[in-house]
Amino acid sequence: MSTGVDELDRMAASRLSSDGQRYTANRRALVAVLREADAPLTIPQIIERRSTLATSSVYRNLDLLERAQVVQRVVTNDEWVRFELAEDLTGHHHHHLVCNGCGLVLDFELTSRFEQSIDEHLEAVAQEHGFVPHLHRLDLVGLCKDCSPPPHPEAALR
Amino acid sequence: MSTGVDELDRMAASRLSSDGQRYTANRRALVAVLREADAPLTIPQIIERRSTLATSSVYRNLDLLERAQVVQRVVTNDEWVRFELAEDLTGHHHHHLVCNGCGLVLDFELTSRFEQSIDEHLEAVAQEHGFVPHLHRLDLVGLCKDCSPPPHPEAALR
DNA sequence: ATTTATGCAAATCGTTTGCAAACCT
DNA sequence: AGGTTTGCAAACGATTTGCATAAAT
Numbered sequence: 001m002s003t004g005v006d007e008l009d010r011m012a013a014s015r016l017s018s019d020g021q022r023y024t025a026n027r028r029a030l031v032a033v034l035r036e037a038d039a040p041l042t043i044p045q046i047i048e049r050r051s052t053l054a055t056s057s058v059y060r061n062l063d064l065l066e067r068a069q070v071v072q073r074v075v076t077n078d079e080w081v082r083f084e085l086a087e088d089l090t091g092h093h094h095h096h097l098v099c100n101g102c103g104l105v106l107d108f109e110l111t112s113r114f115e116q117s118i119d120e121h122l123e124a125v126a127q128e129h130g131f132v133p134h135l136h137r138l139d140l141v142g143l144c145k146d147c148s149p150p151p152h153p154e155a156a157l158r
Numbered sequence: 159m160s161t162g163v164d165e166l167d168r169m170a171a172s173r174l175s176s177d178g179q180r181y182t183a184n185r186r187a188l189v190a191v192l193r194e195a196d197a198p199l200t201i202p203q204i205i206e207r208r209s210t211l212a213t214s215s216v217y218r219n220l221d222l223l224e225r226a227q228v229v230q231r232v233v234t235n236d237e238w239v240r241f242e243l244a245e246d247l248t249g250h251h252h253h254h255l256v257c258n259g260c261g262l263v264l265d266f267e268l269t270s271r272f273e274q275s276i277d278e279h280l281e282a283v284a285q286e287h288g289f290v291p292h293l294h295r296l297d298l299v300g301l302c303k304d305c306s307p308p309p310h311p312e313a314a315l316r
Numbered sequence: 317a318t319t320t321a322t323g324c325a326a327a328t329c330g331t332t333t334g335c336a337a338a339c340c341t
Numbered sequence: 342a343g344g345t346t347t348g349c350a351a352a353c354g355a356t357t358t359g360c361a362t363a364a365a366t
Contacts, residue, residue, distance in 0.1 A: 021320095022320075022321080022365075022366090024320090024321065024322090024364085024365085025364095026321080026322075027321095043355085043356090054322065054323045054324075055323090055324095055355095055356085056322080056323065056324080056325095056356085056357075056358080057321080057322055057323070059355095059356060059357070060321085060322085060357090061321090073235055075233045075234065075235060076233065077231060077233060079331095079354095079355080080355090081355095081356095097283070097284070097287055097289050099289075100292060106287060106289075108283045108286075108287070110279060110283075111279075114275075114279055117272075117275070118276075118296075121268055121269075121272055122298045125255070125266045125268075125298065126255070126298060126300065128266075129255055129264060129266070129302070129303070130302070130303035130306075131255050131257075131264075131298070131300050131301065131302055131303065131306075132300045132301040132306040133298055133299075133300040134258060134299050134300035134301065135298075135299050135300075136296065136297065136298050136299070137295070137296070137297045137298075137299060138276070138294065138295070138296045138297075139294065139295045140280045140283065140284060140289070140291055140293075140294050140295075141291075141292050141293050141294070141295060142284065142289050142290045142291040142292035142293075143289065143290040143292065144287070144288070144289055145287070145288035145289065148288075148289075148290040179345095180340080180345075180346080182339090182340085182345090182346065182347090184346080184347075201330085201331090202330095212347065212348045212349075213330095213331085213348090213349095214331090214332075214333080214347080214348065214349080214350095215346080215347055215348070217330095217331060217332070218332090218346085218347090219346090237329095237330080237356095238330090239330090239331095317366105318365105318366090319364105319365085319366080320363105320364080320365070320366090321362105321363080321364070321365085322361105322362080322363070322364085323360105323361095323362085323363095324359105324360095324361095324362105325358100325359090325360095326357105326358085326359080326360105327356105327357080327358070327359090328355105328356080328357065328358085329354100329355095329356085329357095330353105330354095330355090330356100331352105331353080331354085331355100332351105332352080332353065332354095333350100333351085333352070333353085334349105334350090334351080334352090335348105335349095335350095335351105336347105336348100336349095337346105337347085337348090337349105338345105338346080338347070338348095339344105339345075339346065339347080340343105340344090340345070340346085341342105341343095341344095341345100
């Protein structure tokens, strides 16, 4: 179903090489961290998980991996840029739940039927504006379980 | 149909005052610039349009106007935060076409029927994750008319 | 050998903050 | 007068860049 580890590495290597770039140890490490994560990671989070990585190399390599379409950038309302593996590498087109409280970003998927419906609507809009569609982005912004006030505070006190 | 200028000012004033804040000349200027714009503006764009505004005041007042729900922040993939009037002030819930070439952000609207359909789908997802939905965000990312290569380059040369 | 990648430190640049003067009410 | 807002300049912090070393081909 989902892409295997070695297959992922092969695909990443192939995309980098068509971009004239090498798949170095640092770049492998970035792909591995992102594969292990279940949500898009900020740069500090990436460095926490692979403390040998130099900050500047992380920035440089994420840019490079983004240009090669191996990873993609996720922006939310908080000050951190996050990164995740490119959707067509993982095979999972997905969207994000974004918590306004703690900044958490969770992935979710919609039915392909509904995705198709979204694309049809957006296609029409794009045409009206002479816009060439590339991808859509649908996020749900709100409060996660931990950040939302409990429904019955008095009950929690008993 | 859409909110009138003075009505907009009244609503802005009222939201600020329930927040214990004044509707000063600088804040009026920000609301006016955003009302005059047809797309979300970056801070440099705002200052260009009202050159008397001090940078620090623009930042401080946009934060304050955002907390009072008079304006809202729009993030795209580029390095600039943009601001627009809060949707419920203008009465137009809308989405954004984001150009990957020049950073342009255009507003568009979907049918209310489709908006409702989106909300239903997202509501279900939110419930699964114990998430309290606040708003959704649906952008179409691609290339605008000016940034997309012409369909028939040779025709353009004649 | 030559090119490319890395790590460190310094520079950059959007944003935030301290503070004294101007502005309300 | 008392509290708030403003503008300037300095501080901040995430990101970028310069450069000398290390690694890859």
